[in-house]
Amino acid sequence: MLDTVTSERDDTRRLEALALYNILDTPSEPEFDDIVLLAGHLCHAPVALVSLLDRDRQWFKARLGFDRSEGPIEQSVCQHALSSPDVLVIPDLTLDPRTNDNIAVTSDPHFRFYAGAPLISAEGVPVGTLCVIDYAARPNGLTEMQRKSLSALARQVVVLLEMRHTSSRKDDLFRRQKRISSEVRAIAASSIAAQEAGGIGTFDIDIASGRMKISAEGCRIFRLPVQDEYPADVIYDFILPEDRHLPSADKTRADGSAMLEAQYRIVTPREGIRWISRRASFHHDADGRPVRMVGTLQDITEQRAAQARMQAMMELGDVLRDMEDVQQAAFDAAELMARALGATQAGFGLVDSLSETVMIQPDWRAPGVSTFEGLRRFRDYGSFFDDLRRGETVMIGDVTADPRTCDHAQALLDVGVRVLVNVPIFDRGRFTLLVFVHYQDPHEWSHQEVDFIRSVGDRLQAAIGRLLAEQDQDILNRELSHRLKNTLSIVQAIATQTLKPITQRDPIIAFEKRLQALSSAHDVLIHRNWTGADLKALVSGTLDRIGMLERSEISGPPVFMGPKATQSVMLLLHELATNAVKYGSLSNDRGRIAVDWKVTEEGDQPELRFTWRESDGPAVAEPKRRGFGSRLIRLGLLGTGDVDIRYDPLGLMVVMTASLSHLQEAG
Numbered sequence: 001m002l003d004t005v006t007s008e009r010d011d012t013r014r015l016e017a018l019a020l021y022n023i024l025d026t027p028s029e030p031e032f033d034d035i036v037l038l039a040g041h042l043c044h045a046p047v048a049l050v051s052l053l054d055r056d057r058q059w060f061k062a063r064l065g066f067d068r069s070e071g072p073i074e075q076s077v078c079q080h081a082l083s084s085p086d087v088l089v090i091p092d093l094t095l096d097p098r099t100n101d102n103i104a105v106t107s108d109p110h111f112r113f114y115a116g117a118p119l120i121s122a123e124g125v126p127v128g129t130l131c132v133i134d135y136a137a138r139p140n141g142l143t144e145m146q147r148k149s150l151s152a153l154a155r156q157v158v159v160l161l162e163m164r165h166t167s168s169r170k171d172d173l174f175r176r177q178k179r180i181s182s183e184v185r186a187i188a189a190s191s192i193a194a195q196e197a198g199g200i201g202t203f204d205i206d207i208a209s210g211r212m213k214i215s216a217e218g219c220r221i222f223r224l225p226v227q228d229e230y231p232a233d234v235i236y237d238f239i240l241p242e243d244r245h246l247p248s249a250d251k252t253r254a255d256g257s258a259m260l261e262a263q264y265r266i267v268t269p270r271e272g273i274r275w276i277s278r279r280a281s282f283h284h285d286a287d288g289r290p291v292r293m294v295g296t297l298q299d300i301t302e303q304r305a306a307q308a309r310m311q312a313m314m315e316l317g318d319v320l321r322d323m324e325d326v327q328q329a330a331f332d333a334a335e336l337m338a339r340a341l342g343a344t345q346a347g348f349g350l351v352d353s354l355s356e357t358v359m360i361q362p363d364w365r366a367p368g369v370s371t372f373e374g375l376r377r378f379r380d381y382g383s384f385f386d387d388l389r390r391g392e393t394v395m396i397g398d399v400t401a402d403p404r405t406c407d408h409a410q411a412l413l414d415v416g417v418r419v420l421v422n423v424p425i426f427d428r429g430r431f432t433l434l435v436f437v438h439y440q441d442p443h444e445w446s447h448q449e450v451d452f453i454r455s456v457g458d459r460l461q462a463a464i465g466r467l468l469a470e471q472d473q474d475i476l477n478r479e480l481s482h483r484l485k486n487t488l489s490i491v492q493a494i495a496t497q498t499l500k501p502i503t504q505r506d507p508i509i510a511f512e513k514r515l516q517a518l519s520s521a522h523d524v525l526i527h528r529n530w531t532g533a534d535l536k537a538l539v540s541g542t543l544d545r546i547g548m549l550e551r552s553e554i555s556g557p558p559v560f561m562g563p564k565a566t567q568s569v570m571l572l573l574h575e576l577a578t579n580a581v582k583y584g585s586l587s588n589d590r591g592r593i594a595v596d597w598k599v600t601e602e603g604d605q606p607e608l609r610f611t612w613r614e615s616d617g618p619a620v621a622e623p624k625r626r627g628f629g630s631r632l633i634r635l636g637l638l639g640t641g642d643v644d645i646r647y648d649p650l651g652l653m654v655v656m657t658a659s660l661s662h663l664q665e666a667g
Helices: 002-021 030-043 144-166 170-196 216-222 249-255 301-321 326-341 385-389 406-413 447-498 506-527 535-545 563-582 628-635
Strands: 047-053 057-064 070-072 088-090 113-120 126-134 201-206 211-214 229-231 261-268 272-284 290-299 345-352 357-360 374-377 394-396 419-427 430-439 552-555 592-600 607-615 643-648 651-659
Touching: 002 047, 002 126, 002 144, 030 047, 030 057, 030 126, 030 144, 030 301, 030 447, 047 113, 113 144, 126 144, 144 301, 144 447, 201 216, 216 290, 272 301, 301 326, 301 447, 326 345, 326 430, 326 447, 385 419, 385 430, 419 447, 430 447, 535 552, 535 563, 535 592, 563 628, 563 651, 628 643
Parallel strands: 552 592
Antiparallel strands: 047 057, 047 126, 057 070, 088 113, 113 126, 201 211, 201 290, 211 229, 261 272, 272 290, 345 357, 345 430, 357 374, 394 419, 419 430, 592 607, 607 651, 643 651
């Protein structure tokens, strides 16, 4: 019964978290698509999915190597990963009792291997997985690095979900999604065209002669005229000196020890630096000597750039999560962005649209490049502010030729800016943040790079907003705490003056201490923004304030109390502790207190059973007269009177029960 209720409660929390994200059945987005692409690449898996578990189905926000967008929840392997604290790895799905009868295992597509990292929301609720799947079993599972990479990428999925949840720019997001969908189709068409054109080049080197045959696509990659043969060293001449770790042609001819797989950078006149992947194998003669080296060549510049951008986004998540200073965070984010894009300068600025100025935060820049930091007027550098104010991304390939900047080009050239992109970031319809990236040399911007810059800007904007909101809330809490303490002090002063003629001081002292207990309860609530408190913290805090924590044993599961219950329980604990000090087990030198609680399922709803036990104190008996404290204890946790008080000669025992849902109510 308890397991069933717990499972239903977990399902409810998961569905509530998913509803807040508003992510189900949304169009594809490149940030999520990039993550499954990278997950499949890192784990060498043909299938990778961002899987979100709804009530009756699992839906895939992003997928690689899999056509279906959803599946029934009862056939979901990912549901088993939700309760896993780490990556769940199933080396062979046909041998695991949880999955051996799964339709995706027993019939098409015949999955055999699964690894899934849970997607844990900011509130600690698992909502799905980032998983990789293979058609072949993997007895060794994943490497340690693959496990860590899959977990890191899963955390980035959650960061993206949180970004979507906090963003208020729904109209802008809708327009971007439409454009991204168009770009995805264009990229897909371009990819197909590249494959049809033979995007992978081939080469065949005769080691004895040192001559190489290279395909037309191989010539295109190195921008060589297409011809039948070339000297084998012709490719070597293109490689950057610091990447020339490949063996020389002489060594290749001598022992065939050239690296079979390598990635290196080349320089061609028009395109500049590009990344090349080479895979090769040797053919040997009858005596085992290498006679030919045959292999493939592929331009992987864009793949490397995508990995660099993804790595920058992962590191940016760490920067913004721990952000305490806006300027330092802006500088760190700018450096990550510039390094990922190979730029000479990057940064952010806080915009004042009315004065048409921008306060540039500390910017990242390459050696020898002047800073843009400080207050700048947009009009000093051209007329592109009008485009930014309309929400348009400004991309200028040459500041001396573009009509928006040509009349002010020298001001930009003086600080090393030849090429620029400015991305405006809006907050509730207001142009508030500028993201900029500069190059000293010509550069052709891709849509992926612009989307990357915008994503960095969006995340920084959200993080700044969160930090400012937290600062405002902290100020409000401190002011509220101050005013409340003043009010309670006034109440205490009025009571003291009003009750001054009364000679019996014990009731007055008891009243003051109860008022202090109420003040302590408000302090706890204010520090938690009036959301409530943990029961263990309330118990230990009460016993610590009377100096008896070391004589107490406290045990019980984590239980969150709502704000109303917090105040009631604090007063109740104060009465129990005070009575123990005055009359019970804490009135001598050896008595002890044991406090424990548990959640039971005896009724229709879960209940909290709270027990206070005293031992090794003086003999106790039921009091003949009941004061306010006794009546308060008999009211129980929520004033419902569900209390069992036992005046055992060996020590007082109080057992109280209350509905858990009522204890956790917000008000």
